Amino acid sequence: MDSITQWTTQFDLQSISRLGIDLAVAIVIMVIGRWVAKGLVSALKRAFTKKNLDPLLINFITSIIYVILLGAVILTGVAYLGVDITPLMVLLGGSALAIGLALQNSLSNFASGLMLVAFRPFSQGHYVEAGGVSGTVSHVGLFHTDLVTPDNRHIVVPNSQITSSSITNYSAYDTRRIDLIIGVHYDDDLKVARDTIAAVFEQHPLILDDPAPQILVMELADSAVNIAARPWVKADDYWAVRSELLEGIKTALEAAGCSIPYPQTDLHIHSSSSLKID
Helix, strand or coil: CHHHHHHHHCCCHHHHHHHHHHHHHHHHHHHHHHHHHHHHHHHHHHHHHHCCCCHHHHHHHHHHHHHHHHHHHHHHHHHHCCCCHHHHHHHHHHCHHHHHHHCHHHHHHHHHHHHHHHHCCCCCCCEEEECCEEEEEEEECCCEEEEECCCCCEEEEEHHHHHCCCEEECCCCCEEECCEEEEECCCCCHHHHHHHHHHHHHHCCCCCCCCCCEEEEEEECCCCEEEEEECEEEHHHHHHHHHHHHHHHHHHHHHCCCCCCCCCCCCCCCCCCCCCCC
């Protein structure tokens, strides 16, 4: 603080113009330095992209580098004005503990961001369920992760919230299995129902032959015989194929004479002869 005080009191009226020039040069240094820092970060991003590094890793590393470069530019501008930055560095170092306690949550998010980049449970463009929300990963920053929902909402999730809970990555693999439960009436022919579902699978162009689809009788439920229909598709085709199969299977079963029952209760009333009392 003494260094700053001495610096602010060493000027008189004759040195005001010199101070103005120094301030202008310092500002130019910061502006140009910020521009150079952005250029270096952009060059690093292009170099990392050519090396086929994970986009999340690229964004995270370049964000850290940009913060470091920007801090160096600011210190350079301050030093040009003649301010001894050594006491400032000592002051910042002595305040590190207090700053760390004040920014405990932020530091936790930063550490969690390092874990996400190091272990990579997901990549940019993956659809995940993490931190209690679901969406497509658009960016992993120093302190938070950005998700975009299917209805185009932007969700910002703290990194520590993601690493402290389970993560479900729906895009981790190229293929996914569609699990459908189709209920048919107890009076229906199960072979006809299974053959009908199999025919729907064979006719759909997006259902994969390997792994082969499964059609299994799963449960004798209260109102229906439940059949599990499990075809495999490419992950990108999951929702479209699922919707088409539900419509196609219902139409095909009805055409084959099968019915899809809904929960119901049958009430049977038995009549009995009246009692004669003498």
